[in-house]
Amino acid sequence: MVMRGPKGLHLNKVFLIMASWIVSPALSGLVSAILYIIFDIAVFRRRDSLKCGLRAMPIFYFCVFYFNTFMVVYHGSKWIGLDTTPFWLALLISLGVSSLASMSFQFIFRPFILKWVRRGDSSEEKNGAPRLTPANGAFTSLETSFAHNAVTVGDPDLGLRRFWFLPNRTRRDDPKTLRLFSAIQVFTGCFTGFSHGSKDIPNTIAPLATLIAVFSTAKVPSPGETPLWILCYGSFAACIGFWMLGHRVIKTVGKEFTEINSFCGFTVELGAAITVLCAAKIGIPVSMTICIVGSIVAVGAVRGSVPVNWQLFRKAFLAWICTFPLSGVFSGCIMFGLKYFFLSK
Numbered sequence: 001m002v003m004r005g006p007k008g009l010h011l012n013k014v015f016l017i018m019a020s021w022i023v024s025p026a027l028s029g030l031v032s033a034i035l036y037i038i039f040d041i042a043v044f045r046r047r048d049s050l051k052c053g054l055r056a057m058p059i060f061y062f063c064v065f066y067f068n069t070f071m072v073v074y075h076g077s078k079w080i081g082l083d084t085t086p087f088w089l090a091l092l093i094s095l096g097v098s099s100l101a102s103m104s105f106q107f108i109f110r111p112f113i114l115k116w117v118r119r120g121d122s123s124e125e126k127n128g129a130p131r132l133t134p135a136n137g138a139f140t141s142l143e144t145s146f147a148h149n150a151v152t153v154g155d156p157d158l159g160l161r162r163f164w165f166l167p168n169r170t171r172r173d174d175p176k177t178l179r180l181f182s183a184i185q186v187f188t189g190c191f192t193g194f195s196h197g198s199k200d201i202p203n204t205i206a207p208l209a210t211l212i213a214v215f216s217t218a219k220v221p222s223p224g225e226t227p228l229w230i231l232c233y234g235s236f237a238a239c240i241g242f243w244m245l246g247h248r249v250i251k252t253v254g255k256e257f258t259e260i261n262s263f264c265g266f267t268v269e270l271g272a273a274i275t276v277l278c279a280a281k282i283g284i285p286v287s288m289t290i291c292i293v294g295s296i297v298a299v300g301a302v303r304g305s306v307p308v309n310w311q312l313f314r315k316a317f318l319a320w321i322c323t324f325p326l327s328g329v330f331s332g333c334i335m336f337g338l339k340y341f342f343l344s345k
Contacts, residue, residue, distance in 0.1 A: 002335045024286040025294025032271025032295035049177040058102040066098035169304040182262035188269040195276040196288040205234035258300035268295040
């Protein structure tokens with residue numbers, strides 16, 4: 001707007017970004033909530049949840065590795081020769097990798113993981129079985145960290161109404177089964193990190209790549225492959241930022257919206273990663289953090305056994321809306337100053 005006026009602004013892209021503030025967390029939350037209900041019915045509602053979890057775990061590993069591998073291979077990076085991979089070959093490669101991961105768990109790692117699960121102290125998974133006590137004819141959590149401005153467990157007028165497919169609020173999940181999901185959560189965490197790198201880092205370094213191209217060639221470049229060294233620079237800068245300030249976001253997202261156990265974390269990470277990677281393939285600019293928050297809130301609402309901090313969610317949503325115009329105003333002011341001092345005649 002400062003340099004070229006209305007002609008320099010692509011309103012359709014702006015509206016697409018604004019729509020993603022609502023669509024991306026809602027879609028990510030919907031995917032994670034559906035996955036949570038499906039996995040909950042398949043495992044935790046069974047009489048022997050640990051046995052059912054061991055039976056279903058190869059399928060879970062297959063799905064996680066299949067989707068992640070397909071997203072990497074199909075129309076992948078030019079630097080490793082994956083940009084021309086045909087659809088059928090991507091399917092075959094994904095099938096091979098996911099089958100190998102599934103069979104490795106079933107025939108190699110299953111006894112070791114089972115031994116590790118049984119040896120683990122159940123007290124490590126207390127968050128998966130919140131203590132409940134009757135109060136005024138309803139159940140409320142003994143945890144008080146979310147009591148203020150949050151939906152309590154026993155309030156029938158707030159949150160989701162109970163349907164048959166929703167989990168029982170007073171149920172205590174088996175700590176050993178929760179520990180079983182903490183093993184696969186390592187891979188969904190890597191899946192989420194890959195999704196973060198596929199969207200947030202490119203969104204950040206895109207202006208820098210354009211600036212360097214203009215400085216080097218004295219003309220606006222056409223859309224193309226970003227140089228490898230710029231990608232490495234962006235990844236390194238993201239790691240530094242994560243190391244210095246990331247703990248604050250981790251604390252807020254991981255603890256202050258609602259309580260999360262390993263099973264919830266598995267569905268949250270998987271649903272958010274699926275949403276972000278699909279958006280990356282389509283070309284929609286979404287944020288991994290927004291999708292993670294939407295998934296956490298949705299899974300917490302569906303779970304129902306612990307409260308959700310809705311006030312914090314409203315603050316986060318307001319922050320998403322405010323950062324866009326504020327960053328535009330600051331950038332416009334800086335550009336106006338540079339134009340006035342260096343480009344004006």
